[in-house]
Amino acid sequence: MKGVSAILVTSSANQLRLLVMATRPRQWTKNLLIYLAFFFTLGEHDAHGFGDELSFFLTATYGVLLFSLLTGATYIMNDLADLKEDQLHERKRNRPLASGQLSPGVAVPSALALAGAGIALSFFLDVNFGIVSVVYLSLMTAYTFSLKHMVILDVLSISAGFVLRAAAGALVIDAPISPWLYLMTSLGALMLALGKRRNELDLLGEDGAAHRPALKDYTKDFVDQLMGVVAPAAVVSYTLYTFTAENLPHNNAMMLTIPFVLYGIFRYLFLVHRRNLGGSPEEIFLTDRPMLLTILLWLGTASAILLIDR
Secondary structure: OOHHHHHHHHHHHOOOOHHHHHHHHHHHHHHHHHHHHHHOOOOOOOOOOOOOOHHHHHHHHHHHHHHHHHHHHHHHHHHHHHHHOOOOOOHHOOOOOOOOOOOOOOHHHHHHHHHHHHHHHHHOOOOOHHHHHHHHHHHHHHHOOOOOOOOOOHHHHHHHHHHHHHHHHHOOOOOOHHHHHHHHHHHHHHHHHHHHHHHHHHHHHHHHHHOHHHHHHOOHHHHHHHHHHHHHHHHHHHHHHHHHHHOOOOOHHHHHHHHHHHHHHHHHHHHHHHHOOOOOOHHHHOOOOOHHHHHHHHHHHHHHHHHOOO
């Protein structure tokens, strides 16, 4: 009996480990966008009677954790929907569900539980945050089963998911965000999504449509043209944000951060076009040293400007 119990415990622990892997923890970094509103209102909370910085940081952190539950559920749902296609993919075939290591009988109720808990707790945290969470989950469900198969609408859906994260972060701490920042977030996300499509075209070639139907309507030249529109638009929108947003210092010192954003976009385009690394944007931001250094320099410079000039 002890031997049987040990086997069951080991099997359950292994399924739990695989379940966590299926939620793609590395991609939870996308949810850090929820901190955006908190970051750009540093030093303002006390002045406006919103409470201290720590309280708002913790509230935003709860928001990040709750969105991680929702994104985890959507990734499991996506892998279930793409099971056969992922088995044909060079890298995705190693995912827990595609490889057959994780049972759908475990994955389905787990995804439902994560989604249900995420939505319920989101409304408990803040009603407006909860509404955005429902919209986000609905959008990602539509993306999983329909929108990702439609050319252009697939990347626009991904972009909208990023904007909803930024909006949720603003709502949960009752902070205003400039429309330019929402636009920049949207364009930045579009650039990442297009980079991913370009990588899939290069990796899968003529078999791309079998993996993702929308790929039959994309070509690398077409994707490059779209990125050629989106990248400069992202730079312009951030530039306009730095000297038009009401919540930023009125001396326009935030413009000092523009070179970091410009270099970061150029570096990403270099990695996509010359190194073909667009398939995993999160890995670029976590492992590419020049990109990491650029992000840290941007954070340091922007933080200093926001805190010193309040």
